[in-house]
Amino acid sequence: MKKYTAGLLICLAISIPAWFLGRLFPVVGGPVCAILIGMAIAPFIKGKERFRPGIAFTSKKILQYAVVLLGFGMNLSVVLEKGRQSLPIILATITTSILIAVLLFRLLKIPTKSAILIGVGSSICGGSAIAATAPVIEADDEEIAQSISVIFLFNIAAALIFPALGAALGLSNEGFGLFAGTAINDTSSVTAAAAAWDGIYGSNTLEAAAIVKLTRTLAIIPITLFLAFYRTKKEQSGSGNTFQIAKIFPFFVLFFLLASVLTTVFHLPATVTGPLKDLSKFFIIMAMAAIGTNTNLVTLVKTGMKPILLGLCCWIGISLVSLSMQSFLGIW
Template identity: 75%
Template structure:
């Protein structure tokens, strides 16, 4: 504990202003502020060896703990019951994003891990999906920071643009709930967009959009398990050493599933669930702060054009597919 204390405390200090800034500007969110604050502090942290173990622990292990705690907010029965109507659109948008990410990563010659994180973050649930995927594919801090930055950039645009776009397209309340829940990545941005829509139309789409978003979050489980198997096979081909699935198996994802089952079987009071969701958010913000301290801002900007293009294409593809399927299914 002594080895980790200083670095973890630093990340906690970074998370405090990031948390309150995220509350004040939910369309941006605490994780983005944490990365920015962490990057601003990077020159002061560099070379401080006594901080490094705790910072690494926060960026790796506490990031995993955030995913586990998130499971307690996932009542599987409620999500499946209310989210099954949106399932065809959810599956189509996830597939669209992953296919676009795969094709463009080859065309743009982007690093594979960055492409995976952007594809998964765009298709599933932004920061939470990146938090779950990064340890499985062994992504480094700069790849995580770049992916988070790209995802949240388009989240901000979507949260600001989608309510007006939905009105211009003549979407119903149900249609906009599906649109926001499937085409916006982060929960805070989904909430911001749905709240703006409700304010404009006097409706109650916030709950529906949130349920769709939580249904998407469950895709973390099959995606991370698939990536673990894929990485194992790839490393076996590239090395003569025996690489076992146990070495890269995302055990924390099983704990995420277990937490969801516990919440489903033994209903937890709303106040406790709310506190656990806040704890998960705090852990993610702490981890993003740690990642920020390890991120080279100049390099991030210099190499950011291709990831931004990839993120835009994933975001555009998801949005178009969500709207087209609503027309086909008669929801619009």
């Protein structure tokens, strides 16, 4: 661990203020704050070789540990029982986002890994889905930072716009909970939008929206497994040699599932799962701090327009499909 210490400490030093800034500005969130701080201080870090092993460990392994700990916030019986009404809408929005990502990836010639991360992040659960997917497809730090930044942009837009949009469309409290839970990417932004709606109408949609969001999070499992098998098949056909699935299999996703099963079977109380969920969020912030220090801001800006357009199209597509499915199912 000695070679990792310096890099871990610098990521920790960035993460602590980023954590508090994320609590202060929940719509922005700690991960985005960590990326921004990391990018800001990167030019001033001297002797980067000394920090490189710890930063790499944080951006890869700590990120995977964060996904595992995320599972302790998933009581599968509660999520499936209360979230089953939203399943058709969730499946429709995930399919829509992935189809849009595939189509625009070809039309706009967006780098493959960036398109995957933005498509998955838009359709499932923002930063958590990107955290789970990035190691499977071996995305580099700039691709991860770019996709997180795109997701963040539309999270803020949704949190600000959706309460007024829901009112203009005449959505019921139940309808807005489903809309927020299926069409907003990140948990903090879902919470912000639902809390704003509750504050205006004196309703209790926050819990319903959060459960829908947790139900979406379960899609991390099939998506990451599919990407692992797809990559294995592609590697085999490209090299002509046998490529072992074990080399890239996302075992951390199985541990995420195991954590969810343990929480469900043993009915782990909030006093146990709460700190583990907070640690998961902090680990994601640490990983984003590491990614920020390895990200070139100039490159990020120069290559940003096409990914932003992809994120916008995924966001609009998901929103329209969510509302259309509600209307079709008579929930509106």
